[in-house]
Amino acid sequence: MNVTVIGAGYVGLVTAACLAELGHQVVGVDRDHGRVALLQAGGVPIYEPGLEELIRRNEQAERLRFTTAMPQAVHDADVIFIAVGTPPQEDGSADLQHVLEVARQIGMHMRRFQVVVNKSTVPVGTGDRVWLTIQRELMIRGLSDVSFAVVSNPEFLKEGAAIEDFMRPDRIVIGTADTPDGQRARQQMARLYAPFNRHHERTVWMDVHSAELTKYAANAMLATRISFMNEMARLADAVGADIDAVRRGIGADQRIGHSFLYAGTGYGGSCFPKDTRALVYTASEHDLNMQVVEAVERVNTAQKQLLVGHVERLFGLRLDGRRLAVWGLSFKPQTNDMREAPSRTVIAALLRRGAEVVVHDPVAMDEARRSLTADLADDANALERLHWVDQPMECVDDADALLLLTEWKCFHNPDWGQLARRMRDAVVLDGRNLYDPALLQEHGLAHIGIGRRNALGAIRLGLKRPAPVDANAMSLI
Numbered sequence: 001m002n003v004t005v006i007g008a009g010y011v012g013l014v015t016a017a018c019l020a021e022l023g024h025q026v027v028g029v030d031r032d033h034g035r036v037a038l039l040q041a042g043g044v045p046i047y048e049p050g051l052e053e054l055i056r057r058n059e060q061a062e063r064l065r066f067t068t069a070m071p072q073a074v075h076d077a078d079v080i081f082i083a084v085g086t087p088p089q090e091d092g093s094a095d096l097q098h099v100l101e102v103a104r105q106i107g108m109h110m111r112r113f114q115v116v117v118n119k120s121t122v123p124v125g126t127g128d129r130v131w132l133t134i135q136r137e138l139m140i141r142g143l144s145d146v147s148f149a150v151v152s153n154p155e156f157l158k159e160g161a162a163i164e165d166f167m168r169p170d171r172i173v174i175g176t177a178d179t180p181d182g183q184r185a186r187q188q189m190a191r192l193y194a195p196f197n198r199h200h201e202r203t204v205w206m207d208v209h210s211a212e213l214t215k216y217a218a219n220a221m222l223a224t225r226i227s228f229m230n231e232m233a234r235l236a237d238a239v240g241a242d243i244d245a246v247r248r249g250i251g252a253d254q255r256i257g258h259s260f261l262y263a264g265t266g267y268g269g270s271c272f273p274k275d276t277r278a279l280v281y282t283a284s285e286h287d288l289n290m291q292v293v294e295a296v297e298r299v300n301t302a303q304k305q306l307l308v309g310h311v312e313r314l315f316g317l318r319l320d321g322r323r324l325a326v327w328g329l330s331f332k333p334q335t336n337d338m339r340e341a342p343s344r345t346v347i348a349a350l351l352r353r354g355a356e357v358v359v360h361d362p363v364a365m366d367e368a369r370r371s372l373t374a375d376l377a378d379d380a381n382a383l384e385r386l387h388w389v390d391q392p393m394e395c396v397d398d399a400d401a402l403l404l405l406t407e408w409k410c411f412h413n414p415d416w417g418q419l420a421r422r423m424r425d426a427v428v429l430d431g432r433n434l435y436d437p438a439l440l441q442e443h444g445l446a447h448i449g450i451g452r453r454n455a456l457g458a459i460r461l462g463l464k465r466p467a468p469v470d471a472n473a474m475s476l477i
């Protein structure tokens with residue numbers, strides 16, 4: 001089939017490359033000329049394992065190409081995917097300007113029956129708005145008898161494992177209208193995704209509104225599990241329990257399962273934060289309070305500050321003269337995505353309190369530099385105290401503490417002996433509960449995890465340069 005994918009970001013590129021790999025003729029469209037030029041020259045604007053090879057292979061096989069020219073890309077397509085961004089607005093609602101602008105352009109160039117597939121995450125009712133936008137353009141062009149269908153096909157890929165997720169989906173959610181055009185669209189979507197359903201039917205068919213809500217409900221559920229565990233971790237610290245033992249204990253219950261039960265520094269990324277807020281906004285439009293989801297968001301905001309609080313308890317409210325090392329910047333491993341990454345909150349807070357912060361990430365350094373420079377645009381002094389290094393061990397030289405924020409594989413098994421020798425004070429704040437506290441202890445390192453029976457008071461007493469007592473009136477865990 002001829003497929004056009006509009007938007008060449010994380011979702012659009014993966015969708016385009018994977019559909020080409022299945023044998024479809026795919027055109028990827030983006031309005032960003034630089035991005036398209038890079039793709040045409042063989043580059044890939046994002047870091048996603050396996051994506052570059054997949055794109056190159058399908059470009060060479062002439063099943064995939066990229067362009068900025070919307071008219072031709074729309075003309076040629078049987079199916080048109082919309083995969084542009086839906087960023088959050090001030091009030092939490094999803095900004096639909098890109099989606100509706102693309103719909104308008106599709107309407108300006110449509111000439112025959114086509115299926116328009118909304119893959120962007122959009123609030124319930126957006127499919128109707130896309131349909132109306134296209135219909136209006138057709139009417140302006142005197143082509144109101146051209147029929148088309150708008151389908152919702154939300155994307156569930158995980159950055160870092162996006163190709164695997166797309167190629168081996170747990171499920172494919174497709175919402176179509178119960179109309180003749182909707183039925184026709186359903187047949188085309190079934191053909192498009194047929195390779196995924198050969199072994200067993202993975203497609204969950206439903207109406208458009210339900211498909212749109214399914215995406216938000218899925219993300220809200222996953223975010224809820226994370227915030228639940230983060231809240232439980234705080235209680236574990238308070239009562240002297242180990243959240244990692246609790247995690248294993250509850251995960252073994254098949255009704256609960258082991259996934260998404262990790263306490264940490266809070267969720268980030270391009271989806272959970274904005275999608276939970278957008279869901280709350282949608283509910284408010286219907287005079288409903290999403291009490292659980294609102295609490296999930298509040299817990300997450302507080303969780304991003306947890307390690308900053310620990311640092312304050314160890315070293316004082318002012319961190320002038322302190323050197324803090326940070327391993328990991330992207331919101332999770334295997335991506336360079338810095339959108340809403342907890343590292344941004346933590347690093348900015350430490351810098352604003354006067355610390356020198358030395359950071360390393362194996363992949364996300366360029367993206368992180370852009371994000372943090374923007375975050376601290378009002379504080380040139382703080383930015384000057386932010387240092388970027390290429391090696392994890394260089395990062396810890398003379399550091400008062402090391403903060404592990406993203407669990408990249410390269411941070412899993414450091415040479416602890418060397419690390420302890422290179423640091424000034426031997427404290428590891430393990431924001432991902434990656435490390436074995438006993439192992440670190442063997443090397444003379446103090447371990448502070450998330451809900452791991454942390455003994456901050458004792459650790460503070462053992463520091464070479466503890467916080468001045470009068471500067472730290474806060475209670476110690």
Ligand SMILES: NC(=O)c1ccc[n+]([C@@H]2O[C@H](COP(=O)([O-])OP(=O)(O)OC[C@H]3O[C@@H](n4cnc5c(N)ncnc54)[C@H](O)[C@@H]3O)[C@@H](O)[C@H]2O)c1
Pocket residue numbers: 006007008009010011012029030031032035083084085086098101102119120121122155156157158159270271
């Ligand atoms: N990133 C994820 O992990 C993920 C997962 C599932 C769903 N989603 C959803 O998918 C959508 C896209 O997310 P993303 O992370 O790929 O976004 P992104 O910001 O990485 O990419 C969006 C692309 O769309 C392009 N674009 C914007 N307006 C355009 C227009 N008028 N014409 C052509 N191109 C245009 C931009 O230039 C950009 O390259 C969002 O709604 C997001 O919530 C994202």
